[in-house]
Amino acid sequence: MGGADIERLIALLARLPGLGPRSARRAALALLRQPQARMLPLAQAMEQAARSVRTCSTCGNLDTRDPCAICTDPGRDRGVVCVVETVGDLWALERAGVHRGVYQVLGGTLSALAGTGPDDLNLAPLLARLEAGGVREVILALGATVEGAATTHWLQDRLVGFDVPVSRVGQGLPMGGALDVLDDGTLAAALTARKIHS
Amino acid sequence: MGGADIERLIALLARLPGLGPRSARRAALALLRQPQARMLPLAQAMEQAARSVRTCSTCGNLDTRDPCAICTDPGRDRGVVCVVETVGDLWALERAGVHRGVYQVLGGTLSALAGTGPDDLNLAPLLARLEAGGVREVILALGATVEGAATTHWLQDRLVGFDVPVSRVGQGLPMGGALDVLDDGTLAAALTARKIHS
Numbered sequence: 001m002g003g004a005d006i007e008r009l010i011a012l013l014a015r016l017p018g019l020g021p022r023s024a025r026r027a028a029l030a031l032l033r034q035p036q037a038r039m040l041p042l043a044q045a046m047e048q049a050a051r052s053v054r055t056c057s058t059c060g061n062l063d064t065r066d067p068c069a070i071c072t073d074p075g076r077d078r079g080v081v082c083v084v085e086t087v088g089d090l091w092a093l094e095r096a097g098v099h100r101g102v103y104q105v106l107g108g109t110l111s112a113l114a115g116t117g118p119d120d121l122n123l124a125p126l127l128a129r130l131e132a133g134g135v136r137e138v139i140l141a142l143g144a145t146v147e148g149a150a151t152t153h154w155l156q157d158r159l160v161g162f163d164v165p166v167s168r169v170g171q172g173l174p175m176g177g178a179l180d181v182l183d184d185g186t187l188a189a190a191l192t193a194r195k196i197h198s
Numbered sequence: 199m200g201g202a203d204i205e206r207l208i209a210l211l212a213r214l215p216g217l218g219p220r221s222a223r224r225a226a227l228a229l230l231r232q233p234q235a236r237m238l239p240l241a242q243a244m245e246q247a248a249r250s251v252r253t254c255s256t257c258g259n260l261d262t263r264d265p266c267a268i269c270t271d272p273g274r275d276r277g278v279v280c281v282v283e284t285v286g287d288l289w290a291l292e293r294a295g296v297h298r299g300v301y302q303v304l305g306g307t308l309s310a311l312a313g314t315g316p317d318d319l320n321l322a323p324l325l326a327r328l329e330a331g332g333v334r335e336v337i338l339a340l341g342a343t344v345e346g347a348a349t350t351h352w353l354q355d356r357l358v359g360f361d362v363p364v365s366r367v368g369q370g371l372p373m374g375g376a377l378d379v380l381d382d383g384t385l386a387a388a389l390t391a392r393k394i395h396s
Contacts (some may be wrong), residue, residue, distance in 0.1 A: 005247045012240045017228050018221035027214040028247075029286050032260050035248035042210045043248070046241035049203045049226075050233035062230050066199035088227050181390040 003074075006032070058129075060105030060122045062087050070094075070102060077101040079136040081126060083155065085109055085143060093141065093182035104129075110154055118154070130162045140168040143188070204230070256327075257304030258320045260285050268292075268300060275299045277334040279324060279351065283307055291339065299337075302327075307345040308352055316352070328360045338366040342387070387392060 006028060014024035031039040032057065055061070058067035064071055070076060080101030084090050093099050104126040108116045129135055140155055142148035152168055159166050171189035173179070179187065204226060212222035229237040253259070254266035261267055268310060278299030282288050283306065291297050301354050302324040306314045327333055338353055340346035350366055370388035371377070377385065 002266065003251070005243070005250050005262050006260065009243045009247045012236075012243050015236070016204050016225040018224055023216035025289065026216055026286065029260075029284075031244065032213050032247065032251055032285075035251070038210075038213070039244050039248040043244035045203070045207045045210050045383065046229065046237050046244075049230065050237045050241070052203050053201070053230055053233070062227075069201065086227075087230075088224065091223065091227075122199075139233060158338040178314045 028112050035152060058125055059103045060087070060107060060125070061090055076101075079134055080139065081129065081135055081137070082139040082141050083126065085148065085151075089141065089143075099139075101137075106142075106151070109142060109145075109151040111147045111150075114147075118158075121151075123155075123158075130159070132165060135162075135164050138164055138166045140166065142168075143184075145173055216369070226337040256323055257301045258285070258305060258323070259288055259301060262383075273298075277332055278337065279327065279333055279335070281324065282339050283346065287339065287341075295393075296307050296338075299335075304340075307340060307343075307349040308343045309348075312345075316356075321353075321356075328357070328362060333360075333362050336362055336364045338364065340366075342369055342383075 009031075010021070010024050010028045013019055013069060014021050016024075019027060027081050031042070052064045053062050054064070054066050056063055056066050056071055058071045061068040065072075071078075077100055080099075081104055082093065082099050082101055083104045083106060084093065085106055087105055090103050090105055094104075094119045105122060107122040108120055109113070110116055110118065110121070126138070130138075138159060140152045142152050156166055156168075170193055171186070172193045173182065173186065173190045182190075207229075208219070208222050209224045211217055211225050211277055212219050214222075217225060229240070229282050250262045251260050252262070252264050254261055254269055256265045256269045259266040259268060263270070278297075279302050280291065280297050280299055281302045281304060282291065283304055285303055288301050288303055291301075303320060305320045306312070306318055308314060308316065308319070324336070328336075336357060337349045340350050354364055354366075368391055369384070371384065371392045372379065380388075
């Protein structure tokens, strides 16, 4: 229906995360209805991004320049390095505007299932920064998953020789979270992380 | 975060139906991780489709040729014309493989809210085909919505002078539909459309 060009467009759209065959067809139709106003601008934005975007050799972020805008921002505290798993995690923290230091994107977590070992993590730039001095704190902001916790523990061990405080993000109730819908693990973590209101 | 090229890519992806800001970011990240393997092929498929795909002047379908593959298929019955609202509806019927005739895509329905009147519907090619003769049946396959029903009634009136049988698709229980989850309108339509098993 509609020829090979349309079939190919739908097949490639369906491979995007969040889109299945049905929504890929809807997206393709929306684009085909406005080839000049919608499809060509998107195609050109993709080509432009594919040409211009690279991985920051300092922190692992994606940006059009290397080092990235965060690493070169004079307003950011290069003494506080926040370690995250993915660029998506970095973006989430930037949207929240809660970290004024810099980042290190590991690119993954230790996972026996996925076959990811220490050598697969992008850790060397962080070690180089620690060796160069000037880092006052490393914040481990990995997910509260089995792999995230394993990676956090491994990093805590790995960084112990640098004489720099290594912290990890707190665990507990998410904002707006009612207790009766949360899982046992979150409730246990929230109780363990309780603070005494003197 | 990540420069203007990435922001622009995310903004354009977020305008696709089925994608919001969050899933657009996930899709952009997936594409940015594999610029050569995923992003450029998708960009090129879009440019190719934008160049090659046109609207069939006979039926309103989207295809790389005009008239489209359905209109020129010698195996299809040009005597039976199925009227649908959108190209997406045409694709759905083609996937189901239930119509061996040809189509007429109206491009919309009569809607006071949307401000769509008879002149906005792509009806002229169908009238031309009816005047030319050879059409043995017109099947109205519009949605069971208020606008779809209004358009069906208007078309039944409009086509009465051509001395060609005009049918409309049946209404009733969807396949696999349990009665207790269906709305009153569907149940009423199903009872009205009941058939006597002699």
